[in-house]
Amino acid sequence: MTDDPILSVSGLEKTFGGITALDGVDLTVDQGITGLIGPNGAGKTTFFNCITGYLAPDGGTVEFQGDDVTGNRTPSIVREGLVRTFQIPRELENMTVRENLLLAPGGQSGEKLGRAWLRGGQFAEDERRSRREAAEMAAFFELDHLLDEPAGSLSGGQRKLLELARVLLTEPEMVLLDEPLAGVNPTLERKILERIHELESQGQTFLFVEHDIELIMEHCDHVVVMHQGQKLTEGPPSAVRSDQRVIDAYLGEEI
Amino acid sequence: MALADFAVSLLTFVAIYGLFALGLNLKFGFTGLIDFGHVAYFMIGGYVTAVLTMPAQVTGYDGLGGYALPELLAVVPGGDVLGWLLGVAGGMVAAALVSLLVGVPTLRLREDYLAITALGIATILNEVVRNETWLFNGPFGIRTVHQPASAAFPLGLGSFILNLVVFGGLSVLVIAYAGYRVGSYVKDVDTTGAALGLASVLVLGGSIGALTQGGPLLFVGVGLAVAGVAVLREAVRRSIEPERTLALVVALAAAAWYFLQPLLAASNPTVTLQTNVMFLFDPVAGPNGGLDYDRFFMLLSLAFLAGGYWWCQRTINSPYGRVLRAVRDDEDVPRALGKETFRYKIQALLFGSALAGAAGSLYTIHLGFISPDQFGAMITFFAFASVIIGGTANNAGVVLGTAVFWAINSGTQFLNDYFPSEYAVKLAAARLIFIGVLLIVILYYRPEGILGEQDYDIRLPGDEPAPSRDDTAAAPGGDADD
Amino acid sequence: MVDTGLLDALAQGLVTGSIIAAGAIGLSLVYSIAEVPNFAHGDMITIGAYFALVVNRPDEISLLPGLPGGAVSLVVAGAFALVAAAAFGALYELAIFRRFRSKEADLITMVIVSLGLALVLRNLVLFVAGSRNISYETAVVRDVNWDLYLTGSGLTVQRTQRQAGDIALLGEWGYPVWLLLGILAAAAAVGYGVYRWRSTDADFRTVHLVSPRVLGVLGGVATLLALAYALRFDPQGTDALWSTRIGTSYKDIAIVVVVAVAMFLLNLVLKATRLGKGMRATADNMDLAEVRGVDVDRIQLVVWVIAGLLTALAGVLAGWSASNVNPNMGFTLLLPVFAAVILGGIRSPYGAAAGAILIGISMDVGVYLLPSGLATYRTAIAFIVLIGVLLVKPDGLWGDV
Incomplete structure (x- = not known):
């Protein structure tokens, strides 16, 4: 929790046909696991969409590792090292698990048309490297026995793992996790959380949206609360938990 | 026209349209772009190549050119062919450039909007070629198409016997090999299915006959059609492997048509059978017999098809091809992984269009004459039918599908002999009705086509080739090619 | 001509x-x-x-x-x-x-x-x-031409038809300038009036059978045609500043x-x-x-x-x-x-x-x-x-x- 923040958002605004979804959000994210919570409709998903290039914000700036990436297109933001997962995993169902994973590594020379034809230079070396990385990542998430199965045949939980593995293979600086544990059984949930902590200890940064507040409180170093398109408060889990405004925002819900 | 000439012409057609369909498959099958304007690039390739290679002053031609590349290069050995190849390259580049102009605005649209705008643009381009006489001579077209290396034909190797042995022997070997492949594939067929399949073909044939007569026989025809379809369904239901039954029926029909029909119908059976069996050898071409230009051109077209196939396979079996398929399945996923998907779509469009352009170059030579009428939207739709029948996203399947399509559409033209000539239009319409129905039936019962999506294997130098399931699937491809 | x-x-x-x-x-x-x-x-x-x-x-x-x-x-x-x-x-x-x-x-x-x-x-x-x-x-349907002549004193309308190669005059009438302007103003007023009448009593939940805008246009056009038919005056000459022909059938x-x-x-x-x-x-x-x-x-x-x-x-x-x-x-x-x-x-x-x-x-x-x-x-x-x-x-x- 030192140095400059990895992600720094200021004054982010977004409206949809008169309805304000984001109303000037200021937020900084440092290395570690940051949790993002808020009642339904607080603007969490819109916030994700705006910083990852899926939606163009109407105002405000997004700085990632010191570079202004506001309004940049998704692929270029991903190549800068900021990636996200989807709430509902989007696998390429006709392709195998291995192929899904192999899509992720950046800078593969074989992905250029000329290289695909001529196959000189780094072609073979890059592909071997990608295959090795994909196999290692699959092993890390215990998907290695499924590598040659079509992704469409995976269970819901396995898809969550595949999505996470695929995103990590892009070698990101920071990962936005959009409810990675929704609909996952407790065993798998523990497994995913273990993996996330293990990666965090290796220096990976996560921004973690989750419905289950207990989970956020338990696993995050820092918690941000959003409400009605604005940041309500932030701080360590214990401080957030006792904040009266948070309790009001979640009125009727158990904290 | 002897049957062998007809078969040669058909095979040339299949090679040309196969190349055309491979280009479409790259766009549609692998990248998911519904390019309903694919024929435009076929047209551009044909016209540009024709103009680049034809002589400078041609009476009755008021368009651009000709630029006479083969004549310019005649000083170099092989300059005639080299000039033509440059012309083909020019056609491919022109097709690719036009598709770039079309693609940049339209590829950002929804997939169904792309289909209709591409169809519209192709129709407009066709109108332009038709109306602007200064461009490519408008509706009068081009009649002076350069034929590469035509001076060398008919090609003889020396004595009559040598020609007979070499060209004739080669033909027999090809037929024997094809027969062997088909035979080994169909020998496991189950008899019930095969019998029912053959029966349904006969009943359906009778139905077409009755339908073309019109009047009260219309009802008989419809009745027979219903009965035929019923038998066919039964055949498919009872067959353990319907594709083997299908291969057997097709092979029997082709063999009967090619080897038996001349014995029954021709005035000089042995000579006709000889030309059919030794289809590469023409005894009356040149002083000692030899290989005539049509045969050569068939081989040239097949070589282009093989080259295009190899090139497509190389493109698809690569990390590049992997991204293309990802774009097809869900464009957001590769975008979320940092891939510039728009660039991939543009490149696939350019490459597919260039292949269509090459096919167009060959097409002009095969017909010896081009005009805007030959490049209607139907050509695109035929290619879509071919791709879907054979197997979307399967390069071998696309060639098979093209063969099936043209076998139905042109190969059955010999049936015309059995009907009065005024029924030609009706028969042509009946074939396309059949193809339309076939298209819908295949999409419903077997949306992946005859062969289904191909397997992928990115082979790296020094690696053992991965065992492929494709080996078994390739067999029906072998028989339909002949 | x-x-x-x-x-x-x-x-x-x-x-x-x-x-x-x-x-x-x-x-x-x-x-x-x-x-x-x-x-x-x-x-x-x-x-x-x-x-x-x-x-x-x-x-x-x-x-x-x-x-x-x-x-x-x-x-x-x-x-x-x-x-x-x-x-x-x-x-x-x-x-x-x-x-x-x-x-x-x-x-x-x-x-x-x-x-x-x-x-x-x-x-x-x-x-x-x-x-x-x-x-x-x-x-057989033959085209009827509506020839419009805009002259210094007003608008002349001729209804003509091509019959056996010649142009036959089927009818001729006209509108002085003041009437022309009057008819146009009346049509515009009716159109706008209809539009306002249909849209004022509506809140956003009202589902119009025909939208006020379309009704307004229809009202205006109907008024124009009705008045133009009812108030036909003498021709205003064909020495036109501007003339045009509309062929209809x-x-x-x-x-x-x-x-x-x-x-x-x-x-x-x-x-x-x-x-x-x-x-x-x-x-x-x-x-x-x-x-x-x-x-x-x-x-x-x-x-x-x-x-x-x-x-x-x-x-x-x-x-x-x-x-x-x-x-x-x-x-x-x-x-x-x-x-x-x-x-x-x-x-x-x-x-x-x-x-x-x-x-x-x-x-x-x-x-x-x-x-x-x-x-x-x-x-x-x-x-x-x-x-x-x-x-x-x-x-x-x-x-x-």
Whole structure:
């Protein structure tokens, strides 16, 4: 929790046909696991969409590792090292698990048309490297026995793992996790959380949206609360938990 | 026209349209772009190549050119062919450039909007070629198409016997090999299915006959059609492997048509059978017999098809091809992984269009004459039918599908002999009705086509080739090619 | 001597646009409710035109058994075409599209399926009727020209007609300047008044049977025509500052009126019946509609029947308007029809109708404005308009937010 923040958002605004979804959000994210919570409709998903290039914000700036990436297109933001997962995993169902994973590594020379034809230079070396990385990542998430199965045949939980593995293979600086544990059984949930902590200890940064507040409180170093398109408060889990405004925002819900 | 000439012409057609369909498959099958304007690039390739290679002053031609590349290069050995190849390259580049102009605005649209705008643009381009006489001579077209290396034909190797042995022997070997492949594939067929399949073909044939007569026989025809379809369904239901039954029926029909029909119908059976069996050898071409230009051109077209196939396979079996398929399945996923998907779509469009352009170059030579009428939207739709029948996203399947399509559409033209000539239009319409129905039936019962999506294997130098399931699937491809 | 000008092109464009609208409304229903980008729509139009031909010119179609009563008039033939095309519409849904929908076929598959259907329909026409150009057996309709002369003292109107090579004067009258301005002012006032009257008492929940804007325009036009007819004065001379000719025929007027009536009836179905509510709900979200108890299968059947009716209407009107029925006619209409639907934003039949009028007018006005050598690019104009709009607004002019 030192140095400059990895992600720094200021004054982010977004409206949809008169309805304000984001109303000037200021937020900084440092290395570690940051949790993002808020009642339904607080603007969490819109916030994700705006910083990852899926939606163009109407105002405000997004700085990632010191570079202004506001309004940049998704692929270029991903190549800068900021990636996200989807709430509902989007696998390429006709392709195998291995192929899904192999899509992720950046800078593969074989992905250029000329290289695909001529196959000189780094072609073979890059592909071997990608295959090795994909196999290692699959092993890390215990998907290695499924590598040659079509992704469409995976269970819901396995898809969550595949999505996470695929995103990590892009070698990101920071990962936005959009409810990675929704609909996952407790065993798998523990497994995913273990993996996330293990990666965090290796220096990976996560921004973690989750419905289950207990989970956020338990696993995050820092918690941000959003409400009605604005940041309500932030701080360590214990401080957030006792904040009266948070309790009001979640009125009727158990904290 | 002897049957062998007809078969040669058909095979040339299949090679040309196969190349055309491979280009479409790259766009549609692998990248998911519904390019309903694919024929435009076929047209551009044909016209540009024709103009680049034809002589400078041609009476009755008021368009651009000709630029006479083969004549310019005649000083170099092989300059005639080299000039033509440059012309083909020019056609491919022109097709690719036009598709770039079309693609940049339209590829950002929804997939169904792309289909209709591409169809519209192709129709407009066709109108332009038709109306602007200064461009490519408008509706009068081009009649002076350069034929590469035509001076060398008919090609003889020396004595009559040598020609007979070499060209004739080669033909027999090809037929024997094809027969062997088909035979080994169909020998496991189950008899019930095969019998029912053959029966349904006969009943359906009778139905077409009755339908073309019109009047009260219309009802008989419809009745027979219903009965035929019923038998066919039964055949498919009872067959353990319907594709083997299908291969057997097709092979029997082709063999009967090619080897038996001349014995029954021709005035000089042995000579006709000889030309059919030794289809590469023409005894009356040149002083000692030899290989005539049509045969050569068939081989040239097949070589282009093989080259295009190899090139497509190389493109698809690569990390590049992997991204293309990802774009097809869900464009957001590769975008979320940092891939510039728009660039991939543009490149696939350019490459597919260039292949269509090459096919167009060959097409002009095969017909010896081009005009805007030959490049209607139907050509695109035929290619879509071919791709879907054979197997979307399967390069071998696309060639098979093209063969099936043209076998139905042109190969059955010999049936015309059995009907009065005024029924030609009706028969042509009946074939396309059949193809339309076939298209819908295949999409419903077997949306992946005859062969289904191909397997992928990115082979790296020094690696053992991965065992492929494709080996078994390739067999029906072998028989339909002949 | 007067020449045709922009007003004539506009009038012609309105007729063209009406025929396109008949196709486009049906296509937009199929597109938004059945979720089929129907490339067979053009050939459905062709088939509709041929249905009328079967009973109107039975002698021309030798393959079918002759009619016991002989040929019938075009009106009866048109009615027959509507019934037959409606039955075919139901057939497409029951035999093809319902099956694919139950397999949850994606958009691309639906495109290709409709392509296959297009191939079948077009060749069915070729099989049964051959490729010749045939025209309907109807009374000869001669164009009536409305020649307008704007002089220093007012407007002169001459009704003329070409008869045996000469121009015959059928009638002549005029309006002084003050009257002309008066009539225009009255028309504008009535139009605006109607618009205000219909929109003031409305809050945002009111569903108008006909939108105030359309009613306002109709009111204005009706006033203009009524006053112009009632207050005919003496001619104001033909020494014109500006003159123009508008060629029309009762055919043109009939086409516009028939399509307008069809649109109104469809509007009635969509807005005032339970069925229409179900259709709109299905268009918004098929699954949700099904959950809410809408019988989606029935809705889809109705949609295809309506689409069939409208294609027959478009086909018969197009064939009558051009005095020519051929197997290619629907395909040449397909592109403008699609352009109109996409321009209107797919989701709404009203947008499609507006898009159709816009496309029709831009085609005919475009041909008028372009040099005569470019007149063959009539369809191209429709497309250039479409692509231009899509580049600016990728969802069409009245598309989803």
